[in-house]
Amino acid sequence: MKKIGLTLLTAFMGGALALGAYKVIESKYADNMSFEEKQKVYFTSNKTAPVVSSTGSLDFTEAAAAVTPAVVHIRTTYSNPADAGQNPLEQMFGDMFGQRMPQRGPQMASGSGVIISTDGYIVTNNHVVEKADKITVATNDHRTLDAKVIGTDPSTDLALIKVNAADLPIVKLGNSDDVRVGEWVLAVGNPFNLNSTVTAGIISAKGRNIGIIGSENNDDDNPFGRTRTQQAQPKLNKAIESFIQTDAAINPGNSGGALVNTKGELIGINAAIASHTGSYEGYGFAIPVNLAKKVLNDIKKYGTVKRxxxxxxxxxxxxxxxxxxxxxxxxxxxxxxxxxxxxxxxxxxxxxxxxxxxxxxxxxxxxxxxxxxxxxxxxxxxxxxxxxxxxxxxxxxxxxxDATPNRTAAVSKSAEELFNKLGASFQPLTPAQKAKFHVNSGVLVTQVRPGRVFDNFEIPVGSIITSINKTPINSVADIDKAITNLRNGNVVISGYYPDGTNFSNMFQVQ
Missing domain, CATH: 2.30.42.10 (PDZ domain)
Incomplete structure (x- = not known):
């Protein structure tokens, strides 16, 4: 009896130590860990029954149950109707990318996203959130949360956004290199505003380059609907396309949603369909998760993608x-x-x-x-x-x-909306950068999104933001606090241009 009691006590203490170690690691090192490393720590300390690939009986219930809670519905609002016009992506593929709904007053759109970190980081498509003044996320358990854009990468059509929440369900990151043509997959998203919709299909092809990202020239006779016309002369193209093709049903509103294997692992981010009607015709395309991992980790760590x-x-x-x-x-x-x-x-x-x-x-x-x-x-x-x-x-x-970095693609009065309105991404200054500009505080502007405040005031990438509303800025959290406490509806941004010239710009919150 004593032996049994000792065994139970040992097991209890071991579990407590493991949980305590997880919490210490989570709190102390989480900010410096990649999303994949954070997930390994999470799943090591939160054991769940393995999702068994059951393609033999064509039963996808386990995979669907594992993924659906972590796929969210993203709704965006555009205060200026001109900003909400269709971008080339939408023109090429009907209105699949964002499900535009023309109306008077503020323009609205919707898409999907995938939670990849328990502390609120969500991956979606760039075209779902670009130029949005307000972004809200509806979770599977019917919560509605405001979101801010951490950064975007138009070259891959990916974006990283964040909500202020904890202990969120996540989708396990898979390995897109292991994907095989012919294997079963599930597409999870919110087509036509139908929340948490799951469809099934197979991998039809890998490494598809369909000329959609960054395209401006269209060919109406192209079998993909409307895609970029072939260039007669070669040129450097910063767009990166290597889509996973699937015949799982994808429709307007699925953009940014999850493509998962039968183990419930994320292998792609749904991004496009080939269609003459704007709805499902059997050809869907997803961004491989192995490419997305690098992009998202860079955005979180640097505010932009180091390519x-x-x-x-x-x-x-x-x-x-x-x-x-x-x-x-x-x-x-x-x-x-x-x-x-x-x-x-x-x-x-x-x-x-x-x-x-x-x-x-x-x-x-x-x-x-x-x-x-x-x-x-x-x-x-x-x-x-x-x-x-x-x-x-x-x-x-x-x-x-890249020798010529892009100025790329992020008023109601919430901090998230104002953050999106600024349209920039930031990285804390190093001691060397502080010494160079002779400042005690500041963040580096790593990305500027077109049509937003930083773009309009011509504050370029490489600028230093030292204060907002006379509040010293050292981090993104400091920016959140500064724009939450407005003075007469004005936001004053002060800092230095890359050449060392100082500036102070003010804009009025509408």
Whole structure:
């Protein structure tokens, strides 16, 4: 009897120690952990019954039950009707991206999002939240929370937003590299304002580049509805497309929702459909979660995405282009030009080379290279193989930072709305930056979204914000506090431009 009691006491103490350790780790190191690391700690300390892949009997109930609580309904409001006009994404694919509802007064839209951290971080599409003055999130348990944009990445059509809440349900991050064509998947979202809708299908293809992100030229005869017209001349394209294609039913309002495998693991963020009608026709596209992990972790840590570039422009080979170029190779990427001083040039890659492998994996389309590079940082090395004079040569290319960073794509009086109205992302200053600008406080502007306050006042990326309404600013939390306590409805932003010139701008809250 004593032995049993001792065993129970030991088990109890072990569990208590594990829980205590989890809480210490969670509170002390959480801010510096990636989303994947935070989830590993969470699931290690919160054991749940494993979700069993049950494709043999086509029973998806366990996966649906695991995911649905963490998929949210996002509603956005636009105070200026001009801001709520359709962007190129919506024009190309009906109104799938945000489900616009024309009306008098404030314009509204809706989409979906996926909770990936118990403390309120949510991934969605950039096109769901861009230019929004107010963002609200409706959870599966019928709570409504205000959200703020932490940062966006138009190059991948991803955005990270946050709500002020704790102990939220999350979707477990999966591994999109393991996804196989033909496997069963579920799409979870809020199509046509129908909350928590689950549909099933299979993976139809991987690595799809459909020319939708950042496109302006359309071709009405294209089988994808309306997508970018093929360019006659090659050019550098910062958009990263390597979509997972699925035939799971995706409709207006699904944007930003979850694509999960039968284990309930997130493998993609639903982003697009190919349709002539704006509704489901059998072709849906999701952003691979392995690409999303890098983007979201960068946004949380730096306020923007630190992206490395190979430094080449290329043409995707096919028989017609190969004939035009007078070459025999019909697959791979033909190097049409090099960025002077870029990683590819420094490594020894030349014009006329044909990129045929990246990290030993064959390259057939541009997405095979772009998605792999998109996961890396400036300074990382990537192994690229090329065909030159009929022989294969291997190069270790060191990725370089973009020399011309984008000013990219974030009044009611809530802090979240004002934060979104500012339209910028921030990062705390380092001691070296404080010394350079001779300041004791401040945050660095890492991203500026078009049409918002920072863009209108021409406060560029690289500027330093030292105070708002005479309140010293050292973090995003300080910004929240400063804009919550307004003086006569005015917001005064003070700081320094990148060249060291100081400024002080005021705008009136409507």
């Amino acid at each position: 490395g570039f190979v430094g080449v422009s290329f043409r995707e080979l096919n028989p017609d282009i190969a004939k035009d170029l007078g070459i025999n190779n019909t697959t791979g990427l033909y190097v049409a030009d090099l960025v002077p001083g870029g990683g590819a040039e420094q490594a020894g890659i030349k014009k006329g080379d044909i990129i045929n492998k990246v990290e030993g994996v064959p390259v057939y389309e541009s997405s095979d290279l772009q998605e792999r590079v998109g996961r890396l940082q400036p300074g990382d090395k990537i192994n690229i193989s090329v065909l030159r004079d009929g022989k294969e040569k291997n190069f270790a290319v060191t990725l370089k930072a």
